[in-house]
Amino acid sequence: SGMSLREAFASYRFWLMFVSILAVAFAYGGAHIHMPSIITGHGFSREQAAQVMSLLGLSILGGRVITGFLLDRFWAPAVVLPILSLPAISCVLLAGDGLTLPVAMLAAWLLGFAAGAESDLIAYLAGRYFGMRHYGKIYGMLYMPFGIASAISPTVYGAVRDTTGSYDPILYVAGTCFLFGAVILLGLG
Numbered sequence: 658s659g660m661s662l663r664e665a666f667a668s669y670r671f672w673l674m675f676v677s678i679l680a681v682a683f684a685y686g687g688a689h690i691h692m693p694s695i696i697t698g699h700g701f702s703r704e705q706a707a708q709v710m711s712l713l714g715l716s717i718l719g720g721r722v723i724t725g726f727l728l729d730r731f732w733a734p735a736v737v738l739p740i741l742s743l744p745a746i747s748c749v750l751l752a753g754d755g756l757t758l759p760v761a762m763l764a765a766w767l768l769g770f771a772a773g774a775e776s777d778l779i780a781y782l783a784g785r786y787f788g789m790r791h792y793g794k795i796y797g798m799l800y801m802p803f804g805i806a807s808a809i810s811p812t813v814y815g816a817v818r819d820t821t822g823s824y825d826p827i828l829y830v831a832g833t834c835f836l837f838g839a840v841i842l843l844g845l846g
Contacts, residue, residue: 659788665795670786673844678779679802681741681838684831685772686807687814688748689713692765695824699756709761713769720773728781734842740774741839743767748832752825771835779803786845 665671688695692713696706720740727736750756750764783796817827 659790662791662794665787670845673841674782674799675802677838677842679806680834681775682803682806683810684834686810688768688831690811691814695751696761705758709765712762713765716766716769717773720770721777724774724777734845737842738839740771741835744771745832745835748828752828
């Protein structure tokens with residue numbers, strides 16, 4: 658049972674998810690790719706940046722497991738709001754001066770945790786709100802903004818860094834995108 662692709666396109670829920678995924682994937686894609694440069698830009702060594710990236714990778718796994726556990730027990734948008742707000746905190750922590758290694762690791766953990774949740778959330782929300790009848794088509798269409806935004810984002814992050822000499826402006830934009838993407842999913846009902 659479930660909706661056809663045409664019926665999903667006619668649903669406001671599809672477009673809420675589409676816009677949310679687009680915003681969050683844009684914010685995440687560049688932050689993830691540029692994290693080593695962000696860290697070394699604060700004066701840390703490559704080895705320390707590698708440690709930060711290792712923690713980010715581990716937190717992706719944790720995000721997947723914990724998010725799945727929570728989605729089995731609670732209303733999905735209520736689970737998504739705090740999880741997708743975590744990387745907004747990460748962006749604020751990474752911006753500005755005075756970043757310490759423990760704070761950089763916390764920021765990486767928050768970013769990775771949400772990243773682990775995001776792709777699984779797309780799959781979960783597609784099945785939950787549109788059913789399984791045309792799940793593959795609907796999921797594919799909802800995954801498309803993830804792929805597009807993730808591909809464009811690193812270039813934008815790099816352009817902002819090259820233009821301004823800092824990642825701070827794009828980190829603040831990314832933090833806003835994370836919050837926006839989380840909040841609008843509350844409209845799913």
